[in-house]
Amino acid sequence: MDWRRIDLNLLKVLAVMLEERSVARCAERLFVSPSAVSHALAKLRQMFSDPLFVRTGGGMLPTARAQSLERSLSLLKAVLDVELEAGRVSAPGATFEPGESVRDIRIVSPGALEISLLPVLAAILRSRAPHWSLTIEPFERRSYEIDLATGRVDFVLSVGGATPTGALVDAAVVWEDELVVLAGPRSALHAGSDRISTELYLAQQHIYPVPWPTSQNYLDVELARAGKHRKIAFSVPSYAALGHVLEATDLIASMPDRSARALICRHPDLRLIRLDPPRRSQLSLLWGISALQEPAISWARSIIQDAAAKHGDAGGGTANRIGSGQD
Structure with missing residues (x-):
């Protein structure tokens, strides 16, 4: 699979679903409709050839394949967070003052x-x-x-x-x-x-x-x-x-x-x-x-x-x- 052909928005849906384990809560956090989340999950299941989530009485339970993807998504999120923070701090006029920061x-x-x-x-x-x-x-x-x-x-x-x-x-x-x-x-x-x-x-x-x-x-x-x-x-x-x-x-x-x-x-x-x-x-x-x-x-x-x-x-x-x- 060529990553350049992947809709990266799907990975965002997957990352939030792994945290929320609920289509409704995932949709709420992403400011989209539940049907949009369901549509994205269908594409993700096809992409990874795995159901990814199984519906249970306690919510959407991630499969072993989904859990293995969670580590990579967490690392990607961490790197992006650091890069975005670095960009914010290095913006013109931005300085870091330990005594004034929280x-x-x-x-x-x-x-x-x-x-x-x-x-x-x-x-x-x-x-x-x-x-x-x-x-x-x-x-x-x-x-x-x-x-x-x-x-x-x-x-x-x-x-x-x-x-x-x-x-x-x-x-x-x-x-x-x-x-x-x-x-x-x-x-x-x-x-x-x-x-x-x-x-x-x-x-x-x-x-x-x-x-x-x-x-x-x-x-x-x-x-x-x-x-x-x-x-x-x-x-x-x-x-x-x-x-x-x-x-x-x-x-x-x-x-x-x-x-x-x-x-x-x-x-x-x-x-x-x-x-x-x-x-x-x-x-x-x-x-x-x-x-x-x-x-x-x-x-x-x-x-x-x-x-x-x-x-x-x-x-x-x-x-x-x-x-x-x-x-």
């Missing part, structure tokens, strides 16, 4: 950054772009290509380089962190050496913040490959409770070094202990390539990098070696 930035982030990078980033945004809002989504080990390309999320902070990238997504390493242990006064490790072996580490009872199952956690996957496992005695949904639990129990927790230092600032009785051999991982920043054409997104990326540098200055060490990630 924008919601959506970032996917690991839990450990709640107590390290994210507070610094929030402070910078409040200072330089007070009308912006920041929404954080929990990080998952999966591809975020479509999310970034379509603009559903603006950035992904990925731990360990495990998040796939593609032709539509670019990435840069923000920093490398070291996995360390935090122990409270009740722990047998609190009065011991500054560095412990893997064997001694595994002999302890652990507290585990649960962003994802241990079967998807890079540390536990590495240990399992060697036939070793941690003893998880207590799981919590975030890092917020770690300091209080470590102070009240003999449990230990594993986390990136800068996150550990952030907790020690709030709970000075906790002690940081390093592992021997050391374990390190990278934190990467991912973004949609086409999205950087939008000045707001390009500026936001620079702000995230600025926040990383400021966090490094505040936490000790260089800006390229500040803690992140997840245990």
Whole structure:
């Protein structure tokens, strides 16, 4: 099929139908009659040799073929949106002023950054772009290509380089962190050496913040490959409770070094202990390539990098070696 012979208005109908799953609502959004939408669907079915939608009691259910087309249409829409926005901003007399603009930035982030990078980033945004809002989504080990390309999320902070990238997504390493242990006064490790072996580490009872199952956690996957496992005695949904639990129990927790230092600032009785051999991982920043054409997104990326540098200055060490990630 030669794309130059396709009526591109049909793709617009298909895109809206995939969102609405109703001929009447699709017609209303496109400012056409329901019969016009039905006529367009007939042409689309012939074009793709598929019924595309099946009428059910709950509306028009897309077929597997229609669902496969949804990804391509979403990517096309995202690229067009960026191009149109770039054209609007680059128009004569148009300028981008962060302090006067309104924008919601959506970032996917690991839990450990709640107590390290994210507070610094929030402070910078409040200072330089007070009308912006920041929404954080929990990080998952999966591809975020479509999310970034379509603009559903603006950035992904990925731990360990495990998040796939593609032709539509670019990435840069923000920093490398070291996995360390935090122990409270009740722990047998609190009065011991500054560095412990893997064997001694595994002999302890652990507290585990649960962003994802241990079967998807890079540390536990590495240990399992060697036939070793941690003893998880207590799981919590975030890092917020770690300091209080470590102070009240003999449990230990594993986390990136800068996150550990952030907790020690709030709970000075906790002690940081390093592992021997050391374990390190990278934190990467991912973004949609086409999205950087939008000045707001390009500026936001620079702000995230600025926040990383400021966090490094505040936490000790260089800006390229500040803690992140997840245990």
